[in-house]
Amino acid sequence: DIIRGKDLYRGNKQEKDKLQDQLKKYFKELHNNLESEAKNYYNDDTKKFFKLREDWWNANRLDIWKAIICTAPGTAQYFRNACGGEHTMTYGQCRCVNGEPPTNFDYIPQYLRW
Incomplete structure (x- = not known):
């Protein structure tokens, strides 16, 4: 949920904002390293990269799940x-x-x- 931007974390708003800012940086870097066709596909004027985050999650969820439950x-x-x-x-x-x-x-x- 955190990766996909759908986390319900209700704790410290500053911490949540800090986490979201960090995720935006990570996915901006990932976006910058994409080939031009993929970069255009994932272009996001808001710079939140929700579509890229969702697709990244779908591609990596099995490995993340294994790490969570190990x-x-x-x-x-x-x-x-x-x-x-x-x-x-x-x-x-x-x-x-x-x-x-x-x-x-x-x-x-x-x-x-x-």
């Missing part, structure tokens, strides 16, 4: 219809049977996740 207890489960197919509940370390992250976990509103 120390989760083996008994950790997520009980929503999350894995699709015939297996709908996550098993050890909140992973689907095939080891991938639950398909919709990162799109569920934060207040419903934890």
Whole structure:
């Protein structure tokens, strides 16, 4: 959610703004290093780069999910219809049977996740 610009962090506004400013810098740098066609596709007059952030997340979510859950207890489960197919509940370390992250976990509103 933080990467995608949809975080509900309700704490210190200055800290949230500081984090968003830092993310804008990272994605501006990423945008500057794109080839011209991709750079045009992700051009953003607001300089918030939400489309680039969303696509970056989609490309990297599996690796990030693995990093988040690498120390989760083996008994950790997520009980929503999350894995699709015939297996709908996550098993050890909140992973689907095939080891991938639950398909919709990162799109569920934060207040419903934890």
